[in-house]
Amino acid sequence: MADDWTPPAGDLMKGKRGIVMGVANQNSIAWGIARQLAAQGADIAFTYQGENLERRVRPLVESIGMDFMIPADVTDDASMDAAFDAVKDKWGKIDFLVHSIAFAGKDELQGSMVANTTREGFRRAMDISVFSFIDTARRASEIMPDGGAMICMTYLGAERTVPSYNVMGVAKAALEAATRYAARDLGPQGIRVNAISAGAMRTLSLAGIRGGKSLMGTGRDWSLLKEDTRMEGVAGAALYLLSELGHSVAGEVHHVDAGFHVVGVPDLPEE
Numbered sequence: 352m353a354d355d356w357t358p359p360a361g362d363l364m365k366g367k368r369g370i371v372m373g374v375a376n377q378n379s380i381a382w383g384i385a386r387q388l389a390a391q392g393a394d395i396a397f398t399y400q401g402e403n404l405e406r407r408v409r410p411l412v413e414s415i416g417m418d419f420m421i422p423a424d425v426t427d428d429a430s431m432d433a434a435f436d437a438v439k440d441k442w443g444k445i446d447f448l449v450h451s452i453a454f455a456g457k458d459e460l461q462g463s464m465v466a467n468t469t470r471e472g473f474r475r476a477m478d479i480s481v482f483s484f485i486d487t488a489r490r491a492s493e494i495m496p497d498g499g500a501m502i503c504m505t506y507l508g509a510e511r512t513v514p515s516y517n518v519m520g521v522a523k524a525a526l527e528a529a530t531r532y533a534a535r536d537l538g539p540q541g542i543r544v545n546a547i548s549a550g551a552m553r554t555l556s557l558a559g560i561r562g563g564k565s566l567m568g569t570g571r572d573w574s575l576l577k578e579d580t581r582m583e584g585v586a587g588a589a590l591y592l593l594s595e596l597g598h599s600v601a602g603e604v605h606h607v608d609a610g611f612h613v614v615g616v617p618d619l620p621e622e
């Protein structure tokens with residue numbers, strides 16, 4: 352998916368440095384965003400979840416001529432401390448942050464939300480998918496003395512019910528609220544915080560949701576554009592929000608889903 356698209360090159364991110372969190376493989380949304388930011392001149396520190404992923408992520412990072420990679424497990428304070436220390440040591444300050452991280456257990460991402468959400472599953476989904484953004488926003492803001500921009504990734508399941516999305520929909524609703532509160536807190540420091548609500552895309556995360564493929568099909572069939580959400584649109588929106596093009600935009604949840612989110616009733620059959 353990501354490889355059939357060439358990000359437009361330019362200077363919109365020239366001289367800007369930032370952190371991209373959440374590349375797991377070439378289909379990751381974080382990877383599409385990173386490719387676009389790099390093509391516009393950004394210098395990127397990549398965090399990855401652990402050793403297993405390093406083998407997959409390193410060749411991607413090297414393919415765009417970069418090598419700054421740091422392990423970071425968002426559930427582990429020591430790991431987060433070390434990751435942000437490494438960025439501070441190398442660069443002193445940053446201009447942008449991309450948070451593209453979420454997790455809920457397979458058992459939770461199916462059937463009934465009421466029946467299948469355990470206390471532990473809820474805690475884990477909220478910790479990894481929501482608290483981690485609050486935590487990284489704080490850490491990143493401390494190394495943004497000249498202002499900057501941050502984005503996180505959300506989905507329509509925050510606003511409307513979506514089969515199987517369940518506790519992740521609850522977490523995304525909290526993430527969108529966290530985006531607004533972080534935007535309020537950090538706005539006076541010249542830091543813009545926004546979220547991108549992407550349509551369903553074929554990634555590892557989608558594969559963890561029961562019926563994920565059908566979510567993509569329905570997203571396409573119901574959408575205004577009658578097409579899948581494309582990486583270039585998501586990455587383009589990220590570029591806009593993270594560059595000077597996004598001036599005056601803060602606390603926003605920007606949909607990139609081929610218009611799916613505005614549909615109340617799908618097309619009617621011929622009578």
Ligand code: NAD
Nearest residue numbers: 373374375379380400424425452453504551552554555556
């Ligand atoms: P992905 O599986 O490629 O990315 C998810 C990332 O989260 C992975 O890199 C994984 O390593 C990371 N992660 C999970 N637990 C972590 C932890 N404890 N510490 C550090 N990293 C951890 O899938 P994706 O679809 O690219 O997901 C990225 C973001 O986009 C997520 O927030 C997801 O909810 C959101 N999103 C996805 C879709 C979609 O359809 N794929 C749609 C809208 C929003």
